[in-house]
Amino acid sequence: MRLVKCWFCSSTIYPGHGIQFVRNDAKVFRFCRSKCHKNFKMKRNPRKVKWTKAYRAAHGKDMTQDKTFEFEKKRNRPERYDRNVTEDTLKAIKKIDKIRSTREADHISKRLKPNKQKALKSDLKEIDQHINLIKAPGSQQQDSEKVKVMVSSNKSVQNEAMEE
Amino acid sequence: MAAALASRLTKGRSLLGGLTNAFSGLVSSSSGSILSQQQRTFIQMGTRLKVVDNSGAKEVMCIQSLRGKKGARLGDIVICSVKESATKVDVKKGKDAIQKGKVKKGSVVYGVVVRAAMQKGRVDGSQVRFDDNAVVILGIKEKKTDEKGKEKKQNYKGGFNQPLGTRVFGPVPHEMRLKKQLKILSLAQHLV
Numbered sequence: 182m183r184l185v186k187c188w189f190c191s192s193t194i195y196p197g198h199g200i201q202f203v204r205n206d207a208k209v210f211r212f213c214r215s216k217c218h219k220n221f222k223m224k225r226n227p228r229k230v231k232w233t234k235a236y237r238a239a240h241g242k243d244m245t246q247d248k249t250f251e252f253e254k255k256r257n258r259p260e261r262y263d264r265n266v267t268e269d270t271l272k273a274i275k276k277i278d279k280i281r282s283t284r285e286a287d288h289i290s291k292r293l294k295p296n297k298q299k300a301l302k303s304d305l306k307e308i309d310q311h312i313n314l315i316k317a318p319g320s321q322q323q324d325s326e327k328v329k330v331m332v333s334s335n336k337s338v339q340n341e342a343m344e345e
Numbered sequence: 346m347a348a349a350l351a352s353r354l355t356k357g358r359s360l361l362g363g364l365t366n367a368f369s370g371l372v373s374s375s376s377g378s379i380l381s382q383q384q385r386t387f388i389q390m391g392t393r394l395k396v397v398d399n400s401g402a403k404e405v406m407c408i409q410s411l412r413g414k415k416g417a418r419l420g421d422i423v424i425c426s427v428k429e430s431a432t433k434v435d436v437k438k439g440k441d442a443i444q445k446g447k448v449k450k451g452s453v454v455y456g457v458v459v460r461a462a463m464q465k466g467r468v469d470g471s472q473v474r475f476d477d478n479a480v481v482i483l484g485i486k487e488k489k490t491d492e493k494g495k496e497k498k499q500n501y502k503g504g505f506n507q508p509l510g511t512r513v514f515g516p517v518p519h520e521m522r523l524k525k526q527l528k529i530l531s532l533a534q535h536l537v
Contacts, residue, residue, distance in 0.1 A: 182469070196469055196470050196471070197469075197470030198432070198470075198471075199471065199472070200464055200471070200472040200474060201471055201472065201473050201474075202474055202475075202476075203471075203474070203475050203476070203516050203518075203537045204476050205460075205476050205477065205515050205516070207516040207534070207535035207537065209537060223450070241468075260461070283489075345474060
């Protein structure tokens with residue numbers, strides 16, 4: 182059993198999924214699902230189709246160069262079965278996956294960070310310039326001129342008068 | 346690629362003619378779909394196949410599929426009529442040599458389907474499909490009665506194992522091993 186990558190979107194193809202197309206020059210194209218297969222038949226270039234990994238890598242959206250990718254490289258040499266090696270490999274796979282996904286998330290947030298700062302700056306500017314869209318022009322003046330007035334307690338005298 | 350697409354649109358459609366095939370409904374309904382994506386079906390009577398060996402024939406038309414009610418698939422044997430064969434000009438000397446005079450236009454031959462545009466399921470669950478329909482010629486079908494008027498019996502139930510040509514072009518699938526076409530596998534340039 183071997184897990185292969187889809188030619189179009191670069192996702193892993195598990196056994197029992199997808200179609201492989203053999204061209205007459207003996208080049209084999211594997212597709213994970215009919216969506217990728219149909220796009221291929223339409224002669225679309227995966228480097229131009231936004232949702233594919235090829236596009237994201239080509240446009241710097243996703244992390245491409247990292248040491249964690251070297252663990253996944255295809256090796257044509259079969260390894261002799263060793264129980265300990267298998268156990269260690271399975272543990273390592275999980276750990277490497279975790280590391281890789283955190284690194285990928287970091288890459289994306291780093292890419293988005295300057296934009297967030299830009300957005301914050303423009304928001305502050307907007308508040309300064311266009312405060313009239315949020316508050317009425319007159320209300321701002323009145324707020325600052327609020328004065329505290331002391332009220333004397335003459336109520337008790339008035340109440341007695343009314344009662345009579 | 347453009348040529349392949351063009352050929353697909355002109356050659357790939359199965360000949361319906363006077364056939365009241367159960368599959369005809371499916372084929373006609375999907376042929377009018379958007380993007381003109383073809384529903385690839387079986388190799389049946391009238392299907393034109395490319396010949397990928399050096400037996401002398403170039404194009405062949407299926408007249409009978411020896412397996413399957415609906416038609417032949419990848420790896421099945423078909424009876425074909427040769428529509429186009431190599432001209433005298435094409436005959437070369439040496440390794441490339443076309444087997445001179447073996448298969449002529451109009452002769453009836455047996456062939457095994459080595460490439461089919463219709464996807465075939467493999468034991469590991471995957472599906473394979475090729476770009477075209479191609480056949481390797483196995484033997485010439487002899488006439489039922491010979492010169493003396495006796496009926497000849499041609500044995501094909503046991504299966505043909507030896508191709509007529511000495512070279513096979515293009516990729517060949519592993520399905521040939523299951524079909525006991527080991528000679529074709531050994532002659533193949535690429536195994537898929």
